[in-house]
Amino acid sequence: RTLRIGLIPGDGIGREVIPAGRRILESLPSSLNLKFNFVDLEAGYDTFKKTGTALPDKTVETLKKECDGALFGAVSSPSTKVAGYSSPIVALRKKLDLYANVRPVKTTLGSSNGNPIDLVIVRENTEDLYVKEEKTYEGPDGKVAEAIKRISERASSRISTIAGEIALRRQKIRSAAPTSIRDQPMVTITHKSNVLSQTDGLFRETARKALAADKFSSVLVEEQIVDSMVYKLFRQPEYYDVIVAPNLYGDILSDGAAALVGSLGLVPSANVGDNFAIGEPCHGSAPDIEGQNIANPIATLRSVALMLEFLGEEAAAAKIYAAVDGNLDAAKFLSPDMGGKATTTEVLDDVLKRL
Amino acid sequence: RTLRIGLIPGDGIGREVIPAGRRILESLPSSLNLKFNFVDLEAGYDTFKKTGTALPDKTVETLKKECDGALFGAVSSPSTKVAGYSSPIVALRKKLDLYANVRPVKTTLGSSNGNPIDLVIVRENTEDLYVKEEKTYEGPDGKVAEAIKRISERASSRISTIAGEIALRRQKIRSAAPTSIRDQPMVTITHKSNVLSQTDGLFRETARKALAADKFSSVLVEEQIVDSMVYKLFRQPEYYDVIVAPNLYGDILSDGAAALVGSLGLVPSANVGDNFAIGEPCHGSAPDIEGQNIANPIATLRSVALMLEFLGEEAAAAKIYAAVDGNLDAAKFLSPDMGGKATTTEVLDDVLKRL
Ligand SMILES: CC(C)[C@H](C(=O)O)[C@@H](O)C(=O)O
Numbered sequence: 001r002t003l004r005i006g007l008i009p010g011d012g013i014g015r016e017v018i019p020a021g022r023r024i025l026e027s028l029p030s031s032l033n034l035k036f037n038f039v040d041l042e043a044g045y046d047t048f049k050k051t052g053t054a055l056p057d058k059t060v061e062t063l064k065k066e067c068d069g070a071l072f073g074a075v076s077s078p079s080t081k082v083a084g085y086s087s088p089i090v091a092l093r094k095k096l097d098l099y100a101n102v103r104p105v106k107t108t109l110g111s112s113n114g115n116p117i118d119l120v121i122v123r124e125n126t127e128d129l130y131v132k133e134e135k136t137y138e139g140p141d142g143k144v145a146e147a148i149k150r151i152s153e154r155a156s157s158r159i160s161t162i163a164g165e166i167a168l169r170r171q172k173i174r175s176a177a178p179t180s181i182r183d184q185p186m187v188t189i190t191h192k193s194n195v196l197s198q199t200d201g202l203f204r205e206t207a208r209k210a211l212a213a214d215k216f217s218s219v220l221v222e223e224q225i226v227d228s229m230v231y232k233l234f235r236q237p238e239y240y241d242v243i244v245a246p247n248l249y250g251d252i253l254s255d256g257a258a259a260l261v262g263s264l265g266l267v268p269s270a271n272v273g274d275n276f277a278i279g280e281p282c283h284g285s286a287p288d289i290e291g292q293n294i295a296n297p298i299a300t301l302r303s304v305a306l307m308l309e310f311l312g313e314e315a316a317a318a319k320i321y322a323a324v325d326g327n328l329d330a331a332k333f334l335s336p337d338m339g340g341k342a343t344t345t346e347v348l349d350d351v352l353k354r355l
Numbered sequence: 356r357t358l359r360i361g362l363i364p365g366d367g368i369g370r371e372v373i374p375a376g377r378r379i380l381e382s383l384p385s386s387l388n389l390k391f392n393f394v395d396l397e398a399g400y401d402t403f404k405k406t407g408t409a410l411p412d413k414t415v416e417t418l419k420k421e422c423d424g425a426l427f428g429a430v431s432s433p434s435t436k437v438a439g440y441s442s443p444i445v446a447l448r449k450k451l452d453l454y455a456n457v458r459p460v461k462t463t464l465g466s467s468n469g470n471p472i473d474l475v476i477v478r479e480n481t482e483d484l485y486v487k488e489e490k491t492y493e494g495p496d497g498k499v500a501e502a503i504k505r506i507s508e509r510a511s512s513r514i515s516t517i518a519g520e521i522a523l524r525r526q527k528i529r530s531a532a533p534t535s536i537r538d539q540p541m542v543t544i545t546h547k548s549n550v551l552s553q554t555d556g557l558f559r560e561t562a563r564k565a566l567a568a569d570k571f572s573s574v575l576v577e578e579q580i581v582d583s584m585v586y587k588l589f590r591q592p593e594y595y596d597v598i599v600a601p602n603l604y605g606d607i608l609s610d611g612a613a614a615l616v617g618s619l620g621l622v623p624s625a626n627v628g629d630n631f632a633i634g635e636p637c638h639g640s641a642p643d644i645e646g647q648n649i650a651n652p653i654a655t656l657r658s659v660a661l662m663l664e665f666l667g668e669e670a671a672a673a674k675i676y677a678a679v680d681g682n683l684d685a686a687k688f689l690s691p692d693m694g695g696k697a698t699t700t701e702v703l704d705d706v707l708k709r710l
C-alpha cells in the first residue's frame with residue numbers, strides 16, 4: 001500500500017519536527033509493505049504574512065483530493081490582533097471534518113515519577129466555542145463582545161462513540177500485556193452542566209446515550225465536572241483511561257495532562273475524521289528555541305504513529321511507539337525539555353536505530 | 356465595630372464547615388474590638404426541594420439590607436437535569452454584583468513538597484459563559500444547543516484593576532517578610548484570544564489597558580493562553596503571583612491550583628463587590644463524607660479571613676491566617692484529606708487555640 005502524506009510544517013519548530021516525522025516514515029522496515037510519498041504544503045503565520053491567508057485553498061484542496069493523511073507542525077499566533085488572521089489548524093479541522101482530536105498521554109519507565117499514567121483525551125474538534133462566531137457592540141458602559149458556544153447532538157454523539165471505540169481498542173491491546181493495571185475499559189465524560197445545563201447538558205446526555213450502546217456494554221462510563229476533572233487529573237491521573245470532552249475543555253485538559261508526563265514535547269495528537277487523519281504534536285511553534293535543532297521530535301514521531309493507527313496501519317504504528325519508548329526508557333538521548341542534552345537530530349537518530 | 360454576617364451553609368458538608376467559620380469569628384481576641392452578629396440564611400438544593408427555589412428572595416434581601424458580609428458553604432447539584440433548578444451561588448454573585456472571585460493558593464511548611472507556591476487567582480465573577488443565556492433548537496441532524504459567552508470592557512476592566520491592587524497589596528505584605536522569594540508584583544492575564552479574538556481579545560486588551568495605569572507602574576504584566584497556563588501552572592507554580600482570568604478559566608484554574616497544594620479542603624475564596632464580600636470554601640458539598648465530622652474546615656476558616664480582609668479588617672484576617680498556618684505547620688491535627696486523622700472539630704479547636 002502506498003500512502004500519500006501532506007506535510008505542513010507551519011511556523012517555528014514545526015519546520016524542525018515535521019522533517020523528523022517524514023524521516024521515520026521513510027525508515028519503516030520494508031517488511032511492513034508500506035510506501036509513502038509526500039507533498040509539501042503551506043500554512044501558518046509566515047504564510048499569512050506572505051500571501052494574506054494563513055491557510056491557502058491549495059493546501060486544503062491538495063489534502064482533500066490527493067492525500068491519505070497529513071502531518072501538521074505548529075503555527076505562531078501574532079502577539080497582537082492582526083486583521084484577517086485566523087488559526088489555520090482550527091480551520092483545517094473543520095474543513096476536513098476531522099471531528100475527533102485524540103491525545104494520548106502516557107508515562108514510560110523513563111518519564112514516570114509515580115504511578116504510571118496511561119490515558120487518552122478524546123476532544124471534540126469541530127464546534128463548541130471553536131465555531132468562532134463572535135460579535136462586538138457598544139454597550140452603555142463600553143464595548144461588549146459575545147461568542148457562541150455551540151454543542152450539537154450529532155457531534156457529541158460521534159465523539160462519544162469514537163471515545164468508546166478507543167476504550168475498547170486500548171483494552172484489547174492491554175489485555176495482551178500481562179502488566180496491565182486496569183481490567184475494565186472506562187470513559188469519563190467531562191462537562192460543566194451544573195452551569196451550562198443546555199449546551200453541556202446536551203453533551204452529557206448524548207454521551208451517556210451513545211455509550212449505552214450494546215457494543216460498549218463492557219465499558220464503565222463515568223462523568224466529571226470540568227473543574228473537578230482538572231483537580232482529579234492532577235491528584236490521581238493513573239485513575240483515568242479515556243476522557244471525552246467538548247472542544248475547549250479538551251484543549252485545556254490535554255495541556256494539563258501533558259504537564260504530568262514531564263513535557264509537552266512528548267505528547268502527540270491526531271485529528272481524525274471518517275477517512276482522514278492529521279498527526280499533530282501538541283506543542284506550539286516555540287519561537288524561543290526555533291532554529292537551534294533542540295526541539296523534541298518525540299511528540300511528532302508519536303503523532304506519526306497515531307496517524308498511522310487511524311489510517312488502519314496498526315503494525316507500523318506499534319513499531320514507532322516501541323522505538324520511541326525504547327529511546328525514553330534508555331534515557332541516553334533526551335532533548336533539553338526532558339533534562340537531556342541531545343539535539344533534535346540525535347533523538348531522531350536514536351529512535352530510528354530502534355525501529 | 357460590629358459586623359453583621361449572613362451564614363448560608365447550603366448542602367452537605369457546608370453545614371459542618373460554616374459553623375466552624377462562625378466559631379472562629381466569635382473567638383477572635385477582644386483586643387481587636389470587633390463584634391459580630393449572625394443571621395442564618397437558606398440556599399441550596401435541599402432548599403430547592405423544600406421550597407421550589409434554590410435561592411429564596413429572603414436570602415438575597417437580607418444580605419442586601421442587613422448584612423456587611425457573609426459565609427457561603429457549598430451546594431449540591433442534582434445528578435440529572437431538574438427543571439427549574441439553577442445554582443444559587445452563581446445567582447448570588449450576580450445579584451449582589453460580587454464581581455471578583457479571589458482565590459489564594461499557598462503552600463505552608465506542612466503542605467509543601469517542592470518550591471513554595473503563593474499565588475492568587477482573581478476570577479471575573481459575573482459574566483463569560485456564566486450569563487447562562489442558552490437555547491436549544493432542532494437542527495437538520497438532531498438537537499443543537501447554544502450558549503453565549505459575554506465579555507464586557509467594564510467587567511474586564513474592574514477585575515483587572517482589582518487584580519493589580521491585590522498584587523500591590525501582596526507586595527506590601529511580602530516586603531515586610533524577609534524571606535520573600537519575589538521582589539516585583541506580577542499579574543498574568545489569561546485568555547484564549549488566539550481562538551476567541553473578539554471576546555477574549557477584548558478581555559486581554561482591556562486588562563492590558565487597566566494594568567497600564569500609573570498606580571500599577573511597579574507591576575509586571577504578562578499574559579498566557581489558558582491551555583499553556585494550565586501547563587505552566589503545573590510545571591512551575593512557584594513562578595506565579597496574581598493570575599487574572601475570565602470566569603470559566605478562573606473556575607478551572609483555581610481547581611488546578613488547589614490540586615498543587617494537596618487538597619481542595621485548604622483553598623478559600625472570597626466573592627468581592629464594592630461594599631460586600633462573601634467568603635466561600637472552594638470545595639463542594641462532598642455528599643460522600645457528609646455528616647461524619649471529617650470535613651476539613653481550613654478552607655472555610657481561610658475564607659473567613661479573606662472576607663475580613665475585603666471588609667477592611669486586615670488585622671483580624673492576619674490572626675486567622677497565622678493560626679491556620681500554625682495548625683498546618685505543626686501537622687498534628689490534620690483532617691483525612693490531608694492524610695491525618697483529626698475530625699473537623701479537632702482541627703477547629705487546634706486552630707482556635709493558636710488564635
Ligand atoms: C493553536 C490553538 C488554536 C490550538 C487549539 O486551541 O486547538 C492548540 O492549542 C491545540 O491544542 O491544538
Ligand SMILES: CC(C)[C@H](C(=O)O)[C@@H](O)C(=O)O
Nearest residue numbers: 194195227442444445606637
Ligand atoms: C458550583 C459551581 C457553579 C461553581 C462555579 O462554577 O463557579 C464552583 O465550581 C465554584 O468554583 O465556585
